[in-house]
Amino acid sequence: MLIQxxxxxxTACLTVVFFQVALIGGAPLGAYTQGGQHKGRLPPRNRVIAALSIPVLLAQALAILSAAGFPGLGWPRCTGWAALAMALVTMLLNQITPSRRERALWGPIxxxxxxxxxxxxxxxxGA
Structure with missing residues (x-):
């Protein structure tokens, strides 16, 4: 069950990656990210921020898979704790964002x- x-x-991390790819591609979803400062498409600088989040999200996914014992990964356990810390920080930031839309979408997720x-x-x- 731990692997599942x-x-x-x-899978949730990959979903967020696809959202970031949409932002980079110019999807008018600015109200749902980065504090909702841009209601439509993100400006180029903010698209770079979206791009930088992709490797972080992928590393978080792999770190948690490794911590669960996914075959072939064997990452140091501290990477799982770092992924959890990032997940907690992200959760907190999405709870306090000034953007109601961002809070409503990403808060529960x-x-x-x-x-x-x-x-x-x-x-x-204990495993």
Whole structure:
């Protein structure tokens, strides 16, 4: 069951990656990200920020999969804790963002993501 929970977390991370790709491609979703400062398409500088988040999200997904014991990864356990820390920071930021739209969309999603990562890290400790 631990691997399945880690898979859910990794799938959520990939979903966020696809959202970031849409932002980079010019999708008019600025109200749902980066504090909602840009109602339509993100300006180029903010698209770079979206692009920089992609490797972070992929690393988080792999770190949690590794912590759950996914075959062939074997990352140091501290990477899972770092992924959980990032998930918690992201959750907090999405709860306090001035953008109602961002808070409404990403608030619940990031709570679930942090809970999934936390579950994997706590339960895998005894595994």
């Amino acid at each position: 929970i880690a898979h859910l977390y990794a 990031t709570i679930v993501m942090a809970a999934l990562a936390g579950y994997v890290m706590v339960v895998s400790r």
